[in-house]
Amino acid sequence: MPLYRFALSLSREPCDAADLTQQTFLLLASKGHQLREQSKIKAWLFTSLYREFLRGERKRGRESGGEEELADVECPSIVANSLDGDAVVRALLELEEIYRAPLSLFYLQEHSYKEIAETLDLPVGTVMSRISRGKARLRNQLADSAYPRIREQEIA
Secondary structure, eight states, rough: OHEEEHHHOOOOOOHHHHHHHHHHHHHHHHHHOOOGGGGGGGHHHHHHHHHHHHHHHHHHHHHTTTTOOOOOOOOOOOOEEEEHHHHHHHHHHHHHHHHHHHHHIISSSSOOOOHHHHHHOHHHHHHHHHHHHHHHHHHHHHHHHHHHHHHHHHHH
16 A cells, blocks of 8 residues: 555556556566565565656656646545645645655655665655755645635635
8 A cells, every 4th residue: 555655646646556556566576586685675666666657757758759748637535634634645746756756755655764765766865855845845835725715714
């Protein structure tokens, strides 16, 4: 389930997340025997899933001629403890991938900075920086989206 949640936070689409997760387990079945330390299987799975996601994004970019698709992305229905939690998850899904991936691993999967750095193949300092900047962007997004609700409540 944590692997699927990470895939969902990257792809933003339940079907794509399921495909990514399935592809990752297919890789494990075909290449898992090469893994020297079985204790590192979790990191290997998350890293492999992330690489599969990037490979798919590059392929989509080539197929579309490098142009970004501007289709509306509907947020998947995620069970949250409260409406505020749902708003945070939706805002997280709207962030750019360079911030979304580390934040998802840190908050949703509870990985350490070191584990995130290994998974994303980044230096620990870069991970810390992206989490910090991502949190700032997330706060700004949530603050911007909170104002209309407050105004609606004042009017009613």
